[in-house]
Amino acid sequence: MSGQTVPADFSGHMLDLDEDEDLEVFSKNTSLADGSPMPNSPSSMVNQYRLEDEEEQQDTYTKDIFVSVDNPESHITAIETFIMYRVVTKTTRSEFDSSEYEVRRRYQDFLWLRSRLEENHPTLIVHPLPEKFVMKSMVERFNNDFIETRRKALHRFLNKISDHPILSCSEHFKVFLTAEELMSHRKQGPGFLSRMGETVRAVANSVRGLRSRPEEFTLMQEYVEDFSSKICSVDKVTQRIIKEQREYLDELKQYSPTYTQWAESEEELAEPLKGVASCVERCSKETEEQIQHLSEALVPALHEYVLCAETLKAVMRRRDNIQAEYEAKNEALASRKADQESLQDEVDGLADRVELANNALKVDWSRWQNSMRTDLRSAFISTSEKNVEYYEKCLAVWESFLLSQRVEPGAQRDGEDTC
Numbered sequence: 001m002s003g004q005t006v007p008a009d010f011s012g013h014m015l016d017l018d019e020d021e022d023l024e025v026f027s028k029n030t031s032l033a034d035g036s037p038m039p040n041s042p043s044s045m046v047n048q049y050r051l052e053d054e055e056e057q058q059d060t061y062t063k064d065i066f067v068s069v070d071n072p073e074s075h076i077t078a079i080e081t082f083i084m085y086r087v088v089t090k091t092t093r094s095e096f097d098s099s100e101y102e103v104r105r106r107y108q109d110f111l112w113l114r115s116r117l118e119e120n121h122p123t124l125i126v127h128p129l130p131e132k133f134v135m136k137s138m139v140e141r142f143n144n145d146f147i148e149t150r151r152k153a154l155h156r157f158l159n160k161i162s163d164h165p166i167l168s169c170s171e172h173f174k175v176f177l178t179a180e181e182l183m184s185h186r187k188q189g190p191g192f193l194s195r196m197g198e199t200v201r202a203v204a205n206s207v208r209g210l211r212s213r214p215e216e217f218t219l220m221q222e223y224v225e226d227f228s229s230k231i232c233s234v235d236k237v238t239q240r241i242i243k244e245q246r247e248y249l250d251e252l253k254q255y256s257p258t259y260t261q262w263a264e265s266e267e268e269l270a271e272p273l274k275g276v277a278s279c280v281e282r283c284s285k286e287t288e289e290q291i292q293h294l295s296e297a298l299v300p301a302l303h304e305y306v307l308c309a310e311t312l313k314a315v316m317r318r319r320d321n322i323q324a325e326y327e328a329k330n331e332a333l334a335s336r337k338a339d340q341e342s343l344q345d346e347v348d349g350l351a352d353r354v355e356l357a358n359n360a361l362k363v364d365w366s367r368w369q370n371s372m373r374t375d376l377r378s379a380f381i382s383t384s385e386k387n388v389e390y391y392e393k394c395l396a397v398w399e400s401f402l403l404s405q406r407v408e409p410g411a412q413r414d415g416e417d418t419c
Contacts, residue, residue: 065091065162067177069155072147073104082106083147085154089177101178107132109176110154112186116172117161122318123361124167125368127160128307129153149300156304160371166360210320211327214358220365221316228309235302242299245291252284272405279401283394290390294383301379305372312368315361322357326350 071086089101110129117126130153161167175185213221259277263270329350333343 063163064093065089065168067155067158067162069151069158072151075106082108083150085151087158087177095174096178098178103177103180105176105182107150107154109182109186110157112182113161113172113176114157117167117170118314120170120172121166121360122322123315123357123364124164125308125311125315125361125364126167127157128304128311129157131307152300153304164367210324213320213323216362217316217319217358220361224309224312224316228306228313231302231305231309235299235306238294238299238302242291242294245287245294249284249287249291252280252287256280256284275401275404279397282397286390286393286397290386293386297386298379298383301375305376308368308372319357319361322350323354326354 066089068088069085070088073084075082075084084104084106087101087103087105091099107129114126114129117124130150161173167173172185176182179185256277259273259280263273263277266273326347329343329347333340333347
């Protein structure tokens with residue numbers, strides 16, 4: 001049965017987080033506890049940070065490959081329903097036969113690309129993909145918000161790869177961007193038995209452990225654990241705050257009509273009651289916009305780096321496994337008298353592999369940290385800007401109400417005289 005293509009338009013609800021667990025995040029220090037002066041203009045301060053960001057991002061590197069992910073379509077067959085995304089590539093690289101390509105890819109294709117990049121570059125930090133399922137049920141995978149969130153995450157994944165000096169030159173990346181269909185290429189990967197053998201060796205090396213991990217990688221490991229703990233806490237608390245804000249918004253939407261109904265039965269207070277109702281309604285709209293911004297800007301950035309933390313842990317494990325395999329072979333060489341020559345060749349090859357793995361990770365580590373700090377700083381500044389805008393607008397709404405209720409001194413005396 002041939003697949004049917006329909007617009008990706010379904011409804012559903014995001015999976016709620018466990019709200020029972022209390023979290024403590026970061027240190028007890030507060031941003032203004034050091035006595036630093038308060039800024040005179042929050043908006044101008046945000047603009048100053050944005051200008052500094054733009055200056056920092058001026059780079060001598062000339063980008064020569066541009067990738068976009070858009071136009072999601074839902075495909076329905078007799079056995080499955082899935083989303084296909086359009087991937088458009090524009091490039092000036094000489095290894096490409098054309099300057100522009102357009103292909104369609106599904107989520108499994110992105111998984112294939114990422115797994116091949118990790119297999120070929122075990123100690124490079126390959127940017128994470130969004131989880132396969134984050135919804136309560138299979139049907140709810142295809143609501144509009146989920147599809148758009150995933151599209152943005154897939155777009156960021158490909159752009160992180162295209163910006164990487166090594167991964168962007170991968171033949172698998174080129175195939176992903178240019179091949180009309182990937183099935184034949186996906187079949188060329190390592191077979192089941194080969195992957196199983198790699199898994200068994202990795203488990204054996206993990207059980208055996210390392211004799212001595214270099215100090216710089218021990219420090220990396222400690223940093224990753226600490227970073228993972230903090231980013232997971234912030235991510236979870238942020239999502240819980242947004243959940244509470246949505247509940248607050250629902251209350252606001254019920255609040256305004258109550259004042260309007262009250263005004264109908266209270267003639268002397270009708271005008272201020274209607275004014276309060278209008279203010280509440282306008283503030284509820286601003287609150288809705290703020291929640292939307294947090295959901296689209298801050299939450300994805302935080303959760304992306306929650307996944308990055310897991311990626312870093314996997315990279316560190318792979319580096320340790322490479323070293324453990326080298327140490328095991330080296331010990332076998334020292335204890336075995338037969339096959340010394342062949343074992344020595346293996347040990348030399350593994351020693352080279354350890355050195356390459358270590359060097360690759362050290363270079364990519366610095367690159368990843370710079371990228372992470374830029375991404376999160378941008379998300380925090382954007383959130384701060386939106387918070388300032390939100391509170392300024394709500395303040396203006398209530399100030400206008402106060403002005404409308406102000407009684408002139410002359411009018412007040414006239415009222416007292418009539419009494």
